[in-house]
Amino acid sequence: MAETGIERIASAFAAARAEGRAALMPYLMGGFPDHETSAAVIDAYADTGADLIELGVPYSDPLADGPQIHAAATAALEAGARFESVMELCERVSARVPVLPMVYANVVLTLGPERFAAALEAAGAAGAIVPDLPRAEDPAVAGALLERGLAPIGFVSPTTSPARLREIAAEAVGFTYVVSLTGVTGERAELPPELEAMVASVREASEAPAAVGFGIGTPEQAAKVGAIADGVIIGTRLVRAVADAPDRDAAVDAVSAFMADTRMAL
Amino acid sequence: MSPVESRFGPYGGRYVPEVLIAALDELTAAWEEASADPGFGAELDGLLRDFVGRPTPLYLAGRLSERVGRTVYLKREDLAHTGAHKINNAVGQALLARRMGKTRIIAETGAGQHGVATATACALLGLECVIYMGTEDMRRQRPNVERMGLMGATVEPVEAGARTLKEAVSAAIRDWVTNVGDTHYIIGSAVGPAPYPALVRDLQRVIGDEARAQILAAAGRLPDRIVACVGGGSNAIGSFVPFVDDADVELIGVEAAGEGLNGRHGASLAAGRTGVLHGALSAVLADEDGQILEAHSISAGLDYPGVGPEHAMLRDTGRARYVAITDTEALLALRELSRLEGIVPALESSHAVAWLLGEGREPAGGIDVLTLSGRGDKDLAEALAGLERLDADG
Numbered sequence: 001m002a003e004t005g006i007e008r009i010a011s012a013f014a015a016a017r018a019e020g021r022a023a024l025m026p027y028l029m030g031g032f033p034d035h036e037t038s039a040a041v042i043d044a045y046a047d048t049g050a051d052l053i054e055l056g057v058p059y060s061d062p063l064a065d066g067p068q069i070h071a072a073a074t075a076a077l078e079a080g081a082r083f084e085s086v087m088e089l090c091e092r093v094s095a096r097v098p099v100l101p102m103v104y105a106n107v108v109l110t111l112g113p114e115r116f117a118a119a120l121e122a123a124g125a126a127g128a129i130v131p132d133l134p135r136a137e138d139p140a141v142a143g144a145l146l147e148r149g150l151a152p153i154g155f156v157s158p159t160t161s162p163a164r165l166r167e168i169a170a171e172a173v174g175f176t177y178v179v180s181l182t183g184v185t186g187e188r189a190e191l192p193p194e195l196e197a198m199v200a201s202v203r204e205a206s207e208a209p210a211a212v213g214f215g216i217g218t219p220e221q222a223a224k225v226g227a228i229a230d231g232v233i234i235g236t237r238l239v240r241a242v243a244d245a246p247d248r249d250a251a252v253d254a255v256s257a258f259m260a261d262t263r264m265a266l
Numbered sequence: 267m268s269p270v271e272s273r274f275g276p277y278g279g280r281y282v283p284e285v286l287i288a289a290l291d292e293l294t295a296a297w298e299e300a301s302a303d304p305g306f307g308a309e310l311d312g313l314l315r316d317f318v319g320r321p322t323p324l325y326l327a328g329r330l331s332e333r334v335g336r337t338v339y340l341k342r343e344d345l346a347h348t349g350a351h352k353i354n355n356a357v358g359q360a361l362l363a364r365r366m367g368k369t370r371i372i373a374e375t376g377a378g379q380h381g382v383a384t385a386t387a388c389a390l391l392g393l394e395c396v397i398y399m400g401t402e403d404m405r406r407q408r409p410n411v412e413r414m415g416l417m418g419a420t421v422e423p424v425e426a427g428a429r430t431l432k433e434a435v436s437a438a439i440r441d442w443v444t445n446v447g448d449t450h451y452i453i454g455s456a457v458g459p460a461p462y463p464a465l466v467r468d469l470q471r472v473i474g475d476e477a478r479a480q481i482l483a484a485a486g487r488l489p490d491r492i493v494a495c496v497g498g499g500s501n502a503i504g505s506f507v508p509f510v511d512d513a514d515v516e517l518i519g520v521e522a523a524g525e526g527l528n529g530r531h532g533a534s535l536a537a538g539r540t541g542v543l544h545g546a547l548s549a550v551l552a553d554e555d556g557q558i559l560e561a562h563s564i565s566a567g568l569d570y571p572g573v574g575p576e577h578a579m580l581r582d583t584g585r586a587r588y589v590a591i592t593d594t595e596a597l598l599a600l601r602e603l604s605r606l607e608g609i610v611p612a613l614e615s616s617h618a619v620a621w622l623l624g625e626g627r628e629p630a631g632g633i634d635v636l637t638l639s640g641r642g643d644k645d646l647a648e649a650l651a652g653l654e655r656l657d658a659d660g
Contacts, residue, residue, distance in 0.1 A: 066440070110539075110552065182446060182447070
């Protein structure tokens, strides 16, 4: 019997822990700047030691994202990206690395929870990150994922109350996504000092690992976060590297170099 | 203390990033408390009376009545301070924000009426004010941009997408996600995550409450129909709600058909699908993949691809009926009402007037209350140019 997505996520975190480091989870915007380049980028993530991959499905109105990722989503949609084409990207590497599509609620609900979960399962995804579907808002989505052994990822943020944080962490499957700061995605010069305590609370209340995202833009910041958390998620910095690259090879080189530096730093 | 609804049938909810959940909980609790506090109610009522100029008149429009063959009363929200119903919500939420200890206010605006109303309320209460506005709307509504600046508000231009209301709301939500500690977001319509649709409705129901008492005094009975335009739907829901339990009163919401329902439009209820926009499940304009589409209306206030969730429920239950009026019909109605009654309506409100002048003439002989949500001064340049084009085309 093949491992479930939830089990594969657990194995990925355990393997990193066995090496004495936090797991590295790079993000990419599927279909940005075009399908082929994002295919090369996701391959590069798998080749350069990504422990897990967060795969963005472009959406017209991404409320949790800052300007860099919003612009990438707009460009990907203009280049013809669709949910199905992003699932093809997932399928490319999902046998090597657990992939978690990041999808806004309207795309999920338009497909319907069952079709959404079935499409993820067919593409070999390990779980799903839906940033605007808080706990208990639509239990059918989590239910459809869990039925297939896929992890519905829950979020906590600096504004989450202690009681709610304990509930979310206690119910966590796969890992808990710890939003490092009060804000949208994007690189920041400094990470908030309260982060360590927040991560500690999540780990105390949960069997599942705690991975930190939002605002991490340098290998040094990744190392700092990696020292207190089980996983480090890097998004905007890598999307910027792709956006700034003059061509496909340069994009692959840029993200590969950043991945290598960050793996080294962790 | 009555609980604030989170869902209207299947619609509504809180489809937002986790960062905002605590602020929405706090706002829900604050409104449940404030709306049950006689002191808060008295302060709000006092400001609505002395500052806003309420109650607004219910005016028997004689020449319009003659034209349509029915008895038509206009609920004159155009006579409220700042020229539209938006001030009812802005003053109420600004008072609530002060009570919650927030020092900074943000808001979005399309036509500029909500931005002006919010800037006004912030000047009144001494609160810092930032208004997000699409650059296309800044162009269309220049005088309102200047009014906001004059009252000390900062207008933040939004360049994303079609540079209209949808992107302004998104920009305001992102600001709120980042500054949620000291900032209150005064959303301008009965849209957004819970508790906003209920909060805005509660603050706008003063329109319908007044109209109900006024029509009973003037006509000695309830009207046969309530008619109001629907963008996000705040003036309509405020007009409808006090009549929802009166089964004989028909509720008619008029959306923007723009260039026609087969072209670009803003009619989420008449021609949209179920989906999430700006934190609520409701009727939205979206493609088959769930990507939100750009709306179109000549009226900036109706140029929005979503609508309040309570309207979606009223549509499904059949309690309210939603119709749509094109840009051209709205322009002609603006001119018609100006000439018939000496009242220049906002382009938004002109949609409601246009329905009454057309399909709404049938059946003859009943009593209507039409909410004239705002005055048309802000639209003069856009409306005159549009009418000139129509006249040139014959």
